Amino acid sequence: MKKNNKQMKKNAYDIFLSGLQAADPVYAISKHVTLKNHTLYIGNALFNLKKYKRVIVIGAGKAAASMASALEDIISDYISDGIIVVKDGHGLLLKKIKVHEAGHPVPDKRGILGTNKIINLIKDTTESDLVLCIISGGGSSLFISPANGISLIDKQKTTKQLLACGANIHEINTVRKHLSNVKGGRLAFYVYPATLVSLILSDVVGDNLDIIASGPCIPDRSTFDNAKQILKNHNIWHKIPFSVKNHINSGRTGKIDETPKPGNIVFNKTLNVLVGSNFGSLNAAGKKARQLGYTPLILTSKAEGEAKEIAIFYAAIAKEIISSGNPSPPPVCILSGGETTVTVKGCGKGGRNTEFTLAAAIALKNTPNVTILNGGTDGTDGPTDAAGAMADQTTLYRASVLKLDPVKYLNENNSYEFFKKLNDLIITGPTRTNVMDIYMLLIS
Amino acid sequence: MKKNNKQMKKNAYDIFLSGLQAADPVYAISKHVTLKNHTLYIGNALFNLKKYKRVIVIGAGKAAASMASALEDIISDYISDGIIVVKDGHGLLLKKIKVHEAGHPVPDKRGILGTNKIINLIKDTTESDLVLCIISGGGSSLFISPANGISLIDKQKTTKQLLACGANIHEINTVRKHLSNVKGGRLAFYVYPATLVSLILSDVVGDNLDIIASGPCIPDRSTFDNAKQILKNHNIWHKIPFSVKNHINSGRTGKIDETPKPGNIVFNKTLNVLVGSNFGSLNAAGKKARQLGYTPLILTSKAEGEAKEIAIFYAAIAKEIISSGNPSPPPVCILSGGETTVTVKGCGKGGRNTEFTLAAAIALKNTPNVTILNGGTDGTDGPTDAAGAMADQTTLYRASVLKLDPVKYLNENNSYEFFKKLNDLIITGPTRTNVMDIYMLLIS
Numbered sequence: 010m011k012k013n014n015k016q017m018k019k020n021a022y023d024i025f026l027s028g029l030q031a032a033d034p035v036y037a038i039s040k041h042v043t044l045k046n047h048t049l050y051i052g053n054a055l056f057n058l059k060k061y062k063r064v065i066v067i068g069a070g071k072a073a074a075s076m077a078s079a080l081e082d083i084i085s086d087y088i089s090d091g092i093i094v095v096k097d098g099h100g101l102l103l104k105k106i107k108v109h110e111a112g113h114p115v116p117d118k119r120g121i122l123g124t125n126k127i128i129n130l131i132k133d134t135t136e137s138d139l140v141l142c143i144i145s146g147g148g149s150s151l152f153i154s155p156a157n158g159i160s161l162i163d164k165q166k167t168t169k170q171l172l173a174c175g176a177n178i179h180e181i182n183t184v185r186k187h188l189s190n191v192k193g194g195r196l197a198f199y200v201y202p203a204t205l206v207s208l209i210l211s212d213v214v215g216d217n218l219d220i221i222a223s224g225p226c227i228p229d230r231s232t233f234d235n236a237k238q239i240l241k242n243h244n245i246w247h248k249i250p251f252s253v254k255n256h257i258n259s260g261r262t263g264k265i266d267e268t269p270k271p272g273n274i275v276f277n278k279t280l281n282v283l284v285g286s287n288f289g290s291l292n293a294a295g296k297k298a299r300q301l302g303y304t305p306l307i308l309t310s311k312a313e314g315e316a317k318e319i320a321i322f323y324a325a326i327a328k329e330i331i332s333s334g335n336p337s338p339p340p341v342c343i344l345s346g347g348e349t350t351v352t353v354k355g356c357g358k359g360g361r362n363t364e365f366t367l368a369a370a371i372a373l374k375n376t377p378n379v380t381i382l383n384g385g386t387d388g389t390d391g392p393t394d395a396a397g398a399m400a401d402q403t404t405l406y407r408a409s410v411l412k413l414d415p416v417k418y419l420n421e422n423n424s425y426e427f428f429k430k431l432n433d434l435i436i437t438g439p440t441r442t443n444v445m446d447i448y449m450l451l452i453s
Numbered sequence: 454m455k456k457n458n459k460q461m462k463k464n465a466y467d468i469f470l471s472g473l474q475a476a477d478p479v480y481a482i483s484k485h486v487t488l489k490n491h492t493l494y495i496g497n498a499l500f501n502l503k504k505y506k507r508v509i510v511i512g513a514g515k516a517a518a519s520m521a522s523a524l525e526d527i528i529s530d531y532i533s534d535g536i537i538v539v540k541d542g543h544g545l546l547l548k549k550i551k552v553h554e555a556g557h558p559v560p561d562k563r564g565i566l567g568t569n570k571i572i573n574l575i576k577d578t579t580e581s582d583l584v585l586c587i588i589s590g591g592g593s594s595l596f597i598s599p600a601n602g603i604s605l606i607d608k609q610k611t612t613k614q615l616l617a618c619g620a621n622i623h624e625i626n627t628v629r630k631h632l633s634n635v636k637g638g639r640l641a642f643y644v645y646p647a648t649l650v651s652l653i654l655s656d657v658v659g660d661n662l663d664i665i666a667s668g669p670c671i672p673d674r675s676t677f678d679n680a681k682q683i684l685k686n687h688n689i690w691h692k693i694p695f696s697v698k699n700h701i702n703s704g705r706t707g708k709i710d711e712t713p714k715p716g717n718i719v720f721n722k723t724l725n726v727l728v729g730s731n732f733g734s735l736n737a738a739g740k741k742a743r744q745l746g747y748t749p750l751i752l753t754s755k756a757e758g759e760a761k762e763i764a765i766f767y768a769a770i771a772k773e774i775i776s777s778g779n780p781s782p783p784p785v786c787i788l789s790g791g792e793t794t795v796t797v798k799g800c801g802k803g804g805r806n807t808e809f810t811l812a813a814a815i816a817l818k819n820t821p822n823v824t825i826l827n828g829g830t831d832g833t834d835g836p837t838d839a840a841g842a843m844a845d846q847t848t849l850y851r852a853s854v855l856k857l858d859p860v861k862y863l864n865e866n867n868s869y870e871f872f873k874k875l876n877d878l879i880i881t882g883p884t885r886t887n888v889m890d891i892y893m894l895l896i897s
Contacts, residue, residue: 215772288777306780308752309773313816314765321758322766325791328659329753333732336750336780347769372757 012453021382024297031293032444034075037285052282058087061139066091068143069152074101076143094123094151116150124154134203146212146443148222154190163250174243183231193268196225201275210285212443229268233260287346287444298342312347317368324372343450357423360391363398367424370400380451387443396435398428456897465826475737476888478519481729496726502531505583510535512587513596518545520587538567538595560594568598578647590656590887592666598634607694618687627675637712640669645719654729656887673712677704731790731888742786756791761812768816787894801867804835807842811868814844824895831887840879842872
C-alpha cells in the first residue's frame with residue numbers, strides 16, 4: 010500500500026532524527042566506548058584500566074564537552090585528570106575534566122591558554138599513562154598553540170594571506186601544521202611514551218583524520234620545505250610576517266623538529282577511532298528507513314558541489330525510480346551526505362539545505378509519492394534557525410495558493426522564507442554536534 | 454584481480470559503444486519490429502499485413518532516413534508508399550519511401566512542402582490501411598505545417614517572442630501545437646480511421662511522447678485558451694502577429710477544431726512504441742558492463758543540471774564506492790544519462806561531456822581504480838568533433854607533465870583542448886542518432 014504524503018513526511022523526519030542521534034556526542038561515545046570489569050573497549054582495542062597509573066582526558070572542539078561528559082559517565086572513577094577547550098557557550102559542568110571556553114571561529118588567547126594547560130598536563134606522562142583525546146569540529150581554532158616566537162597575530166596574518174590568494178585547504182593546513190606546537194601530529198610528541206587514543210567526531214567531507222582539527226594525533230606527510238614552496242607558489246612569501254618566515258627557514262635547516270611523519274615512534278602506541286561521521290549517520294538513517302519499509306541506498310557521504318544543481322540530479326534519480334525502478338525499486342530511501350555550497354546571488358535568507366530542497370521541489374514539479382528532506386546535523390542551516398526543510402508533491406500547489414513563486418524565491422536565495430511560509434522548515438535547535446548534512450529522497 | 458587503467462579505459466569505451474548501438478536507428482527498429490509469416494510484430498502488438506490494403510510509411514526527424522531504411526529491410530515488399538522529411542545531408546536512397554530534405558534547426562519552405570505531401574498521402578486513408586510513422590529528434594522543425602492563414606514567418610516570430618520572454622518548453626509547445634496542422638496529435642486526424650503506429654526514437658529528457666517532435670500522434674491536453682493565457686501571462690500578446698492572434702481567438706470560439714484530447718476517437722487505433730531512448734541505451738550499456746564483470750547501476754536517464762556540478766557529485770559517489778562499497782561494491786559501473794548544461798563563461802572549446810569529464814577528473818584528484826567516460830550518443834559534443842572524453846587516475850599526472858592546468862582549462866570552458874592534448878577524446882564521428890548523453894563511472 011502506498012503511503013500518503015503525511016505519512017511519508019513523518020517517516021522522512023524520523024529517518025533524519027535517527028541520523029542525528031548517531032551523531033549525538035553522547036550516543037557516539039557510548040556506542041564506541043564501553044567498560045566491563047575494569048577493561049575499556051574502544052573500537053576493536055581493549056585497555057585494562059587497572060594497569061594504568063593515570064587516565065587523562067584532553068581534547069577540543071564544539072562537541073568536546075558532551076563527548077567528555079559521556080566519557081565521564083563511563084569511566085569517571087578511573088579519570089585522574091582532564092582539560093578540554095570548547096567554544097564559548099558550549100561548556101558543561103563536568104566531574105573531573107576541566108572545561109575551558111575560548112573563541113571560535115576566530116581563535117583567541119583563551120584558546121592558547123587552554124591548549125598550553127593541556128600541554129603541561131601531558132608533557133610528563135609516562136609509559137604507564139593512558140591519554141584519551143577528544144576531537145571534533147572547530148578543533149583547529151580551539152586547540153591552538155603557535156610555535157615559539159610566533160604571535161597569534163602573525164599566525165592569523167599568514168592564514169589570511171593564504172585565504173586571500175586562493176590556496177586550498179590542504180595547502181593552508183600544510184602551512185598551519187608547521188607553525189603550531191600541537192597540529193600535524195605534534196601533540197603525539199608530548200604524549201609519547203604514554204598510550205594515546207583519539208575519539209574523533211568528523212565534520213569534514215571524506216573524514217580525513219589529518220584535516221579534522223588539523224590532525225593533532227595524526228602523522229603528517231608535509232614538510233617545512235612544502236610550506237615555504239606553497240607560500241612562494243602563491244607569491245605571498247614576501248607578505249608573510251618575519252617571525253613566520255624565520256620559523257619556516259629554521260625548520261628547513263633542521264633547527265626545529267619536523268612534524269612527526271608516518272612510521273615515527275611516537276605513533277607506536279596511538280589509536281584513532283572515528284566515533285561519529287556523516288557516513289555513520291547515513292548508515293543509522295538507512296537502518297531506520299529499512300525498519301519503516303524503505304530499501305535504503307547510500308549514494309555518498311562525500312557530496313559537494315552547488316546545492317541547487319545537485320538537487321536537479323536528485324530529482325532526476327527520483328523520477329527514474331518511479332518510471333523504471335532504477336537504481337532500486339520503490340519503496341526506497343536514497344541517502345547522501347556531505348556539504349554542498351550555495352553561490353549567493355540574491356539577498357534572501359536561506360542555507361544549503363533549504364536551497365537544495367526548494368530546487369528539488371521545482372525540478373520534481375508535482376511528481377507523486379516523493380518526499381525530499383535535507384537537513385544539517387548541527388541543526389543550523391546557514392544563517393538560519395532551521396536545520397533544513399521538507400518538500401513533496403503538495404509543495405508547489407500549496408505555494409501557488411499562497412501566491413509564492415518558487416523560482417523567484419530560489420533566484421533570491423530566499424528558500425528559508427519560502428519553507429517558513431509553507432510551515433515545512435525542520436527545526437531541531439542547535440544539536441551541539443556536526444557531521445555535515447543529510448540529503449534524503451523518500452519514494453513510496 | 455583489479456584491472457589496470459588501460460583495461461578499464463577499453464572496458465569503458467566498449468560499454469559506451471553498446472549504448473550507442475542500442476540507439477542506432479537500424480538496430481532500434483530491427484529490435485522492435487519483426488516480420489514472420491506476413492505478421493508484423495511491433496512491441497507487444499501484431500499486425501497481419503495481408504489484411505491491409507496499403508502500408509504507408511511517413512515520418513520526420515534527423516534519424517528518419519536510417520529508421521526508414523531499416524523498416525524497408527524488414528517489410529519492403531509490403532510498403533505501398535511513403536514520404537519522410539529529414540535534415541539537409543541526412544538523406545539516404547531508399548527503395549519505396551521518398552526522402553525530402555529540409556532545413557533544421559530553422560524550418561524552411563521545403564519542410565512545409567514535404568509535410569504537405571505527407572498530409573496528401575494520408576488524408577484519404579481508410580480502415581483497411583496501416584500507417585507507420587517514424588519520429589525522431591528534430592521532428593519539430595522538419596514536420597512543419599502552419600495552420601491556414603498563418604505564414605511560416607509569423608509562426609517563427611511567435612516562437613522567438615516566447616523564447617525571448619523566458620517561456621518554458623511546455624509553454625512554447627502549448628502555443629506551437631495550436632498553430633499547426635500536424636503537431637499536438639493533429640496528424641492523427643488525417644490518419645483516422647486507418648491504423649497508426651508510431652516508432653519513436655526519443656531525444657528528450659523524460660521521453661515525454663508529446664514533446665518529441667511536438668507529439669504529432671499523441672493526445673494533447675492543452676487548449677487555445679491555455680495558449681492565449683501563456684502569451685498574456687508573459688506580456689507578449691500585443692507583440693504577436695495578427696494572423697496568430699486571430700487564429701487563436703478563432704480556436705477559442707470554436708471556429709477551429711481543438712487539438713485532439715485524450716479519449717478522442719482518432720486515438721482508438723493508434724500505438725506508440727519507443728524504439729530508442731536514453732534509458733534503452735543505459736540498459737544496453739549496463740548489460741555490456743555486466744558481461745565485462747562490473748555490476749551495473751543505473752542512477753537516472755533524466756539527468757539535467759550544470760555539468761561541472763553533477764561531476765563533483767559523481768566523483769563523490771566514486772569515492773564512497775571505494776571507501777565503503779556503497780551504493781554497490783566494486784567492480785561496479787555507475788550509469789546516468791540525459792542532458793546536462795554548461796554555463797559558458799570562458800571562450801575555450803568544449804561540450805557538456807568533455808566539461809563533465811574534466812570537472813570529475815579534478816574532483817577525483819588521483820583516486821585509483823576509477824575511470825570516467827562521458828559521451829553524447831549523437832557523436833558530437835557541443836561545437837566539437839568529439840563525442841566526449843575519458844579520464845582516470847593518470848589524467849592529472851599526465852596533464853602536469855604537459856604543464857596543463859586543469860582548473861584553468863575548466864574555467865575557460867576549454868575542456869575539448871585539454872583532452873585533445875591528452876589524447877583522451879572519444880571520436881566516433883556523427884552517429885545519425887541521438888538519445889542524449891551517457892555519463893559513466895567505472896570502478897574496479
